[in-house]
Amino acid sequence: MFHQPIAMPELDDPRTFPDAAPVECARLHALAAASQSAQGQEAAALDGQVVRALREMLAPGQGERLAALFATAPSVAIHRHLWRLLVECEQPLGGVGRAENTMAVTVFAIPLVIVVGAEGESLAQATICGVLDDAAALTAILRENGALSGNLTFALANVLTSAAAIDLVRLPEIHSWRALPEAIAPMRELEPAPITLLRGPETVHLRFLLGSAIAAPDANLLADNGVGKWGIPFAHALGRQLANSAVAPGVSVLALPRAPQTLLRAARQGRASQREVGAQIFASNAIRKLRASVGEPTAVISAHRAPDAIGGGEVRLSLSSPFDPREAEGFRCPLYPLDRVEDVVAMLTDLLAECRVTDVRVIAGVHADRDPDTGLPLLFKGDTALPSVNAVH
Numbered sequence: 001m002f003h004q005p006i007a008m009p010e011l012d013d014p015r016t017f018p019d020a021a022p023v024e025c026a027r028l029h030a031l032a033a034a035s036q037s038a039q040g041q042e043a044a045a046l047d048g049q050v051v052r053a054l055r056e057m058l059a060p061g062q063g064e065r066l067a068a069l070f071a072t073a074p075s076v077a078i079h080r081h082l083w084r085l086l087v088e089c090e091q092p093l094g095g096v097g098r099a100e101n102t103m104a105v106t107v108f109a110i111p112l113v114i115v116v117g118a119e120g121e122s123l124a125q126a127t128i129c130g131v132l133d134d135a136a137a138l139t140a141i142l143r144e145n146g147a148l149s150g151n152l153t154f155a156l157a158n159v160l161t162s163a164a165a166i167d168l169v170r171l172p173e174i175h176s177w178r179a180l181p182e183a184i185a186p187m188r189e190l191e192p193a194p195i196t197l198l199r200g201p202e203t204v205h206l207r208f209l210l211g212s213a214i215a216a217p218d219a220n221l222l223a224d225n226g227v228g229k230w231g232i233p234f235a236h237a238l239g240r241q242l243a244n245s246a247v248a249p250g251v252s253v254l255a256l257p258r259a260p261q262t263l264l265r266a267a268r269q270g271r272a273s274q275r276e277v278g279a280q281i282f283a284s285n286a287i288r289k290l291r292a293s294v295g296e297p298t299a300v301i302s303a304h305r306a307p308d309a310i311g312g313g314e315v316r317l318s319l320s321s322p323f324d325p326r327e328a329e330g331f332r333c334p335l336y337p338l339d340r341v342e343d344v345v346a347m348l349t350d351l352l353a354e355c356r357v358t359d360v361r362v363i364a365g366v367h368a369d370r371d372p373d374t375g376l377p378l379l380f381k382g383d384t385a386l387p388s389v390n391a392v393h
Contacts, residue, residue: 011315115277127197138234157209298359301345
C-alpha cells in the first residue's frame with residue numbers, strides 16, 4: 001500500500017538577531033525591508049540606493065563597515081536581500097566607461113571540502129600546512145579541461161585559505177585586486193590555513209583556493225556552476241599534495257572541489273558543502289553502527305539555543321534505537337547567516353531518506369542547549385521524543 005508522506009512541522013529559528021544597529025546600517029536595513037514589500041520600479045529604486053552604499057563599502061579600508069552592515073541585520077530575509085545585492089556589486093570590472101580594448105580581471109575562489117582520516121601514534125601536533133608544492137600543476141588541469149569557460153589566462157595562488165580570509169571584512173581589499181595590472185601578485189601574500197590532524201574518525205574541513213583571470217569585460221568566466229571533467233584529476237592531484245605535506249604516516253586526504261565562483265558565492269557554497277559532507281559522514285557511520293548492533297535507528301531533528309553556535313542557535317540530528325535507550329549519536333548542524341532553517345531541515349531529511357531511515361521525527365519548538373541531568377549537549381532519543389512525524393519516503 002502506498003502511504004502519502006506526512007508534512008514535516010516547521011522548526012522555529014533558534015538564533016538571536018540584533019535589536020538595534022548603527023544609524024547607517026539601520027537605514028540600509030530599512031531600505032532592504034521596504035524593497036521586499038515593494039514591486040517594479042519602486043523596488044528597483046530602493047535597491048539602487050542600497051547598491052550605491054554597498055559599492056562605497058567595497059572601497060579599500062571599508063571592510064569593517066561592510067561586515068557591520070550584515071552582522072547587525074535584524075532577520076535572515078534582510079541579510080539574504082543585502083547579500084544578493086552585494087553579489088551584483090562583485091561582478092568583474094568592465095562595461096560602460098572602460099577604454100576600448102581593455103581587459104577585465106575576475107578574482108575567483110574554488111571551495112574545497114577536505115576530508116582527512118588519520119591513524120597512528122605519531123600524529124600529535126601534525127598538520128597539513130596549507131601551502132601547495134605545485135599550484136602550476138593544478139592550474140594546468142583546469143586549463144586542459146576547459147574550466148573557466150575555456151579561458152587560459154589565469155593563475156592560482158599557492159596556498160589554501162580559510163573562509164575568514166575571503167569573508168566580508170576582507171572583501172573590499174580583495175575586490176581592489178581587480179584593478180591591478182598583475183592581479184595575481186597580491187595572492188602571494190595570502191595566509192595559509194593549516195589543517196590540524198587528529199587521530200580517529202574522519203574530520204571535514206573547508207578551505208579555498210583563490211585565483212585571478214583576465215578576459216574581455218563582457219566574458220562570464222564563472223557561468224558553469226558544476227564541476228566539469230576537470231574535477232576528478234584536480235581532486236586526485238590536490239589530495240596527493242596535501243597528503244604529502246602532512247609528513248606523517250597513516251594520513252588519507254580526500255579533496256572535494258566545487259566550481260570556481262565569485263568570493264561571496266564560494267563562501268556560501270563552501271560552508272553549505274562542508275556541513276552536508278559532515279552530515280553524510282556522521283549519518284553513514286552512526287547508522288551502520290546501529291544497524292549492526294541493535295537494528296533500525298530512529299532519527300530526531302530539533303532546534304536548540306547554543307551560545308557557542310553561530311548566531312546562538314543550531315539544528316541537531318540524533319540517531320538512536322529503542323533497543324539501546326542509553327545511547328544516541330548526535331550531529332550539531334550549524335546555521336549560517338544566509339541559511340533558512342527549513343532548507344537545513346530539508347537537507348537532513350533528504351539525507352536520511354537516501355540512507356533508508358524511515359522513522360524520522362521533527363520536534364517543533366526551540367530547545368535548550370544542555371541536558372540538565374548530564375550537562376552534555378541535549379539530544380532527543382527515540383524513546384523520549386514525541387512521534388510527531390514519521391516521514392515515509
